[in-house]
Amino acid sequence: xxxxxxxxxxxxxxxxxxxxxxxxxxxxxxxxxxxxxxxxxxxxxxxxxxxxxxxxxxxxxxxxxxxxxxxxxxxxxxxxxxxxxxxxxxxxxxxxxxxxxxxxxxxxxxxxxxxxxxxxxxxxxxxxxxxxxxxxxxxxxxxxxxxxxxxxxxxxxxxxxxxxxxxxxxxxxxxxxxxxxxxxxxxxxxxxxxxxxxxxxxxxxxxxxxxxxxxxxxxxxxxxxxxxx
Amino acid sequence: xxxxxxxxxxxxxxxxxxxxxxxxxxxxxxxxxxxxxxxxxxxxxxxxxxxxxxxxxxxxxxxxxxxxxxxxxxxxxxxxxxxxxxxxxxxxxxxxxxxxxxxxxxxxxxxxxxxxxxxxxxxxxxxxxxxxxxxxxxxxxxxxxxxxxxxxxxxxxxxxxxxxxxxxxxxxxxxxxxxxxxxxxxxxxxxxxxxxxxxxxxxxxxxxxxxxxxxxxxxxxxxxxxxxxxxxxxxxxxxxxxxxxxxxxxxxxxxxxxxxxxxxxxxxxxxxxxxxxxxxxxxxxxxxxxxxxxxxxxxxxxxxxxxxxxxxxxxxxxxxxxxxxxxxxxxxxxxxxxxxxxxxxxxxxxxxxxxxxxxxxxxxxxxxxxxxxxxxxxxxxxxxxxxxxxxxxxxxxxxxx
Numbered sequence: 001x002x003x004x005x006x007x008x009x010x011x012x013x014x015x016x017x018x019x020x021x022x023x024x025x026x027x028x029x030x031x032x033x034x035x036x037x038x039x040x041x042x043x044x045x046x047x048x049x050x051x052x053x054x055x056x057x058x059x060x061x062x063x064x065x066x067x068x069x070x071x072x073x074x075x076x077x078x079x080x081x082x083x084x085x086x087x088x089x090x091x092x093x094x095x096x097x098x099x100x101x102x103x104x105x106x107x108x109x110x111x112x113x114x115x116x117x118x119x120x121x122x123x124x125x126x127x128x129x130x131x132x133x134x135x136x137x138x139x140x141x142x143x144x145x146x147x148x149x150x151x152x153x154x155x156x157x158x159x160x161x162x163x164x165x166x167x168x169x170x171x172x173x174x175x176x177x178x179x180x181x182x183x184x185x186x187x188x189x190x191x192x193x194x195x196x197x198x199x200x201x202x203x204x205x206x207x208x209x210x211x212x213x214x215x216x217x218x219x220x221x222x223x224x225x226x227x228x229x
Numbered sequence: 230x231x232x233x234x235x236x237x238x239x240x241x242x243x244x245x246x247x248x249x250x251x252x253x254x255x256x257x258x259x260x261x262x263x264x265x266x267x268x269x270x271x272x273x274x275x276x277x278x279x280x281x282x283x284x285x286x287x288x289x290x291x292x293x294x295x296x297x298x299x300x301x302x303x304x305x306x307x308x309x310x311x312x313x314x315x316x317x318x319x320x321x322x323x324x325x326x327x328x329x330x331x332x333x334x335x336x337x338x339x340x341x342x343x344x345x346x347x348x349x350x351x352x353x354x355x356x357x358x359x360x361x362x363x364x365x366x367x368x369x370x371x372x373x374x375x376x377x378x379x380x381x382x383x384x385x386x387x388x389x390x391x392x393x394x395x396x397x398x399x400x401x402x403x404x405x406x407x408x409x410x411x412x413x414x415x416x417x418x419x420x421x422x423x424x425x426x427x428x429x430x431x432x433x434x435x436x437x438x439x440x441x442x443x444x445x446x447x448x449x450x451x452x453x454x455x456x457x458x459x460x461x462x463x464x465x466x467x468x469x470x471x472x473x474x475x476x477x478x479x480x481x482x483x484x485x486x487x488x489x490x491x492x493x494x495x496x497x498x499x500x501x502x503x504x505x506x507x508x509x510x511x512x513x514x515x516x517x518x519x520x521x522x523x524x525x526x527x528x529x530x531x532x533x534x535x536x537x538x539x540x541x542x543x544x545x546x547x548x549x550x551x552x553x554x555x556x557x558x559x560x561x562x563x564x565x566x567x568x569x570x571x572x573x574x575x576x577x578x579x580x581x582x583x584x585x586x587x588x589x590x591x592x593x594x595x596x597x598x599x600x601x602x603x604x605x606x607x608x609x610x611x612x613x614x615x616x617x618x619x620x621x622x623x624x625x626x627x628x629x630x
Contacts, residue, residue, distance in 0.1 A: 057545060057623050078549045085547020096542045096627065100245045110546040112234050158546070 002069055003030040004165060004197055005054060010063035012049050012220075023049040024060070025220035031199065033165065036192040038208035039201045041217035048170070050217060051201045055088055055168045056080045068165065085113050089159030091188075093171035095151045097143040097158075103130065104139040107157045114162065129157035133187055149180030156187055167191060169200040173207065185210060232559070239560035242532070243567070253528040254568030256521025257606065261572025261599040262579060263514035268595035269580035271507025273588035275500055282496040289366070289492050290332070290470050292317065292457040292478070296485045315453040316482045319446060322457050328477055329459070332470045336366045336458035337442055339451045345391075345438055346411040347399040354395050355437050356412070358445030364423075366460045374406045374421030377441050385443035389417040392435035393425045412438065415448050467491050511595065515602065521568065522606035529561050529614035533621075540618050541626025554619035561611025562604060569603030 012024040023046045031037055031054075041047040052058035053065060056072060065072045067083065075083070084090075097106045107126040111117050117125075130139055133153035143151050152172065159167055169188060173181035189210065192198050200211060208214045209228055216224040243250040294315035322337035329335065339358040344351055357363070361379045364370050377388045389412065396405050405419045417440060426434035445451055461470040471489050478487050490498075533540070540553055548556075573596055580589040 052624050055545075078551075081544065081547050081549040081552075084545060090545050092627070096538060096545075098539055098542070100241060109543070113543075113547040113549070113552055 003066075004033045004068055005029070005031040005199075006064075006066040007053070008064040008066075010050075010053060010060045010065060012046075012053065012058070013061045022220055024053070026063070027217075027220075027222050029215065029222060029225075031197065033197050034192075034195045035213060036189075036198045036211045037200070037213045037215060038211035039199065039215045039217060040203060040205060040208045042203060045217045046220040047201050047217045049220075051168060051170060051199070054166075054199060055090060056084050081113070085110055086162050087165045089162070089164035089167045091152070091155055091159050091167065091169040091172045093174040095143070095148075095155045095175070097151055097154055099143050102140050102142055103135060103146065103154045103157075106143070106154055107161055110158060110161050125161060126157070129160045130154070132160065133157045147180065148176050149183055152176060152180070152184050153187065156184070156191075160191075164196075166197045166199060169198065171202055172200065173204075174202075232555070235555050235559040236563065238556055239563040242560055243563060249528065250564060250567075253524055253564055254521075254571065256524040257518065257565050257568030257603050258521075258572040258575060260514060260516075260518030260521045261569050261603055262575040263517055264511050264599045264602075265573060265576025265591060265595050266579045266583070266589075267510035267514050268507055269576070269589040269591045270583065270587070271503060271510050272592050272595075273584075273590040275503040275507065276590050277588045278499050278503065279496055282492060282499070287368075288461040288464055288467050290459040290461060290467060290474060291490050291492075291495070292459070292474060293488045293490065294453070294455075294486065296488060316486045317454040317457060318452055319442060319454060321478075321481060322454060324481075325457065325459075325474065325477060329470070329473055331466045331473060332459045332461050334362050334366055334458075334460035336360060336362050336460070337454045338456045338458065339442055339445050339449075339453075340455045341445075341449065341451070343413045345395060345399065347408060350399045350401075352395060352398040352436075354392075356445070357437060357439045358442040358451070359439060360442055362460075363439060366458050369426065370424045371421040372424045374419070376421055376439075382441040382443055385447055386441060387415065387417045387444050388420045388441065390421040390423060390439045391419055392423045392433075392437040394433050394435040395438055396422050412440065413448065417444075511598075518599075518602055518606055521603075522565070522610040525561055525564050525607060526610035526613060528564075529557060529611055530617065532560070533557060533614045533618040536618075537621060537626045537629040540621050541623045541629065544621070544623035545627060550619040553621075554615045557615035557618045558608065558611045561615065562607035565603045565607030565610075569600050572603070573599060 007027055007029040010024055010027045011022070013020050013022050015021070027046075027050060029050075039047045039050060049058065053060050056067065056075075059073065068087070072080070097103075098109065101109075104123070104126050107129055108122050111122045111125070127136065127139065130136055133156050135150060135153050135157065138146060138150065143154070146154065167188075172188065173184050176184060185207065188198060188200070198211075200208075202208055211228060213225070213227050215222055294317045319337055322335055326333075326335040336359055339356075341356045341358075342353060343356050344353045360382045361377055364376050371390060374390070376390055377386065381388055389410065391399075391405065399405070399410060400408065405422060408419050409416050410419060423435065423437065423439075428434060459470055459474060461467045468491075471491055474489050478489070543553060543556075576596075576599070577591055580591050583589050
């Protein structure tokens with residue numbers, strides 16, 4: 001089976017205060033459909049850059065990136081936006097919900113950038129995803145009326161709305177207390193059981209232990225790629 | 230993204246910060262209201278004056294001293310009446326009366342302002358010295374007593390016909406007919422009172438005293454006429470009368486020494502002046518629209534900065550640069566559009582309120598222009614912030630604190 005994600009000698013450099021920072025110095029990585037992968041490393045190791053490149057939010061300076069068999073460097077910005085919309089779901093440490101609108105509206109939001117979905121259908125889809133994360137009772141609440149754990153569940157429902165092939169989670173429990181963090185990890189593990197591909201960035205090795213595979217990044221390089229038991 | 234969704238996001242954003250949105254719109258509201266109000270005053274004035282010209286008398290041709298050019302560059306007057314370049318004399322008017330074939334009615338006029346007295350009452354008023362045809366030509370019938378006759382003009386009789394305002398000031402409830410009043414320094418007998426005319430262009434048309442032109446020439450040594458009115462028998466002969474009068478006058482003096490105008494010339498002249506004035510007023514008001522637009526741009530730039538994370542998130546979940554551009558552009562247009570609509574409403578109300586005191590007319594074009602300008606302002610001043618938003622790097626934007 002072809003890997004869903006394939007990085008081939010990816011390098012990323014960007015100027016910062018007049019100095020060229022080498023965030024990635026040649027990363028090779030393959031992730032298959034249905035895998036649950038944790039990317040770990042200290043801050044400044046390049047794991048966020050790696051995540052942004054995998055999530056098609058950023059382009060590598062050098063190297064080849066195949067997403068679902070296609071080389072991504074030739075994609076236009078609009079094509080990248082389309083793939084992010086339909087094939088990738090993002091979960092952020094800080095949830096990134098829009099404060100002025102309800103949970104339901106937040107979950108529906110990505111559908112706005114996708115053609116041809118009727119309003120009623122959108123609502124049904126969003127309701128279904130909210131149910132899946134156990135929030136069907138609070139769909140009309142605004143983010144500030146929800147607890148941190150509930151907000152993150154809304155964000156997960158939003159990430160799922162287009163049935164993406166990959167879920168990218170950046171420190172998904174970083175802003176949560178341990179109880180909510182556990183609940184969120186349960187939801188993520190359930191998504192994995194549904195055969196979704198999950199890539200989670202964290203600096204918490206205990207959390208990473210819940211994944212199938214741990215990729216350790218340091219100084220812009222992948223230093224260890226190991227299976228967990 | 231569909232455009233109606235962009236509008237919905239925009240309305241949500243506006244609803245989310247009502248006070249700020251209102252303050253942002255205020256510039257546009259004031260600008261649009263000012264354009265509509267000022268233009269309505271200008272066109273009301275225009276309408277009013279056009280109506281007044283129709284009341285002036287029919288088929289009139291007016292000869293004025295000096296060059297009065299109403300072509301292209303508006304009004305440019307040469308010699309003012311009464312100064313040495315004025316070559317219109319009473320004798321000339323008599324010659325005109327004899328020579329003209331189309332028009333039999335020639336009305337020489339000397340106009341002055343002076344003080345009229347009766348007993349202890351005195352009033353400064355407008356003197357019109359003319360001949361016996363004045364009531365007919367100027368559409369000013371006499372209701373009490375009578376106007377002076379040709380014989381009285383020929384004999385320079387010191388008789389006077391007065392307007393209602395002057396009558397009330399000098400005589401109160403007394404019957405003025407037969408009373409002797411002091412006009413400047415000479416005594417005249419009142420023989421009639423004009424029918425009430427009301428005000429025209431802010432001037433009281435009833436504050437007037439008419440005396441035979443011959444008497445005025447003697448008393449004031451007034452050689453020069455302010456105007457000569459000619460009345461053509463019907464509308465068709467007006468141009469012929471104009472041509473004939475010009476031809477006659479050219480034999481007596483230079484082209485630059487006189488002007489012959491008919492009512493249409495005058496009306497269209499005044500109208501063109503007022504159109505310029507109206508446009509000028511509207512233009513000045515439009516500057517406040519510009520200022521309003523800058524206000525919108527300012528707030529939109531602040532809004533883009535504040536919502537950097539939102540922009541980053543939207544891009545991460547699939548918004549293209551065009552989607553973001555559209556969203557912020559629509560928001561700017563919404564602000565200016567809503568402001569424009571409120572401004573139109575206020576302009577209407579203002580012009581209704583002002584209509585109690587002076588004539589106003591809200592014109593369709595001013596509403597149309599105000600509306601489209603406010604939309605345009607939204608687009609023009611919304612582009613820079615929207616472009617800035619659309620160019621944000623999603624990674625940077627998501628990291629923004």
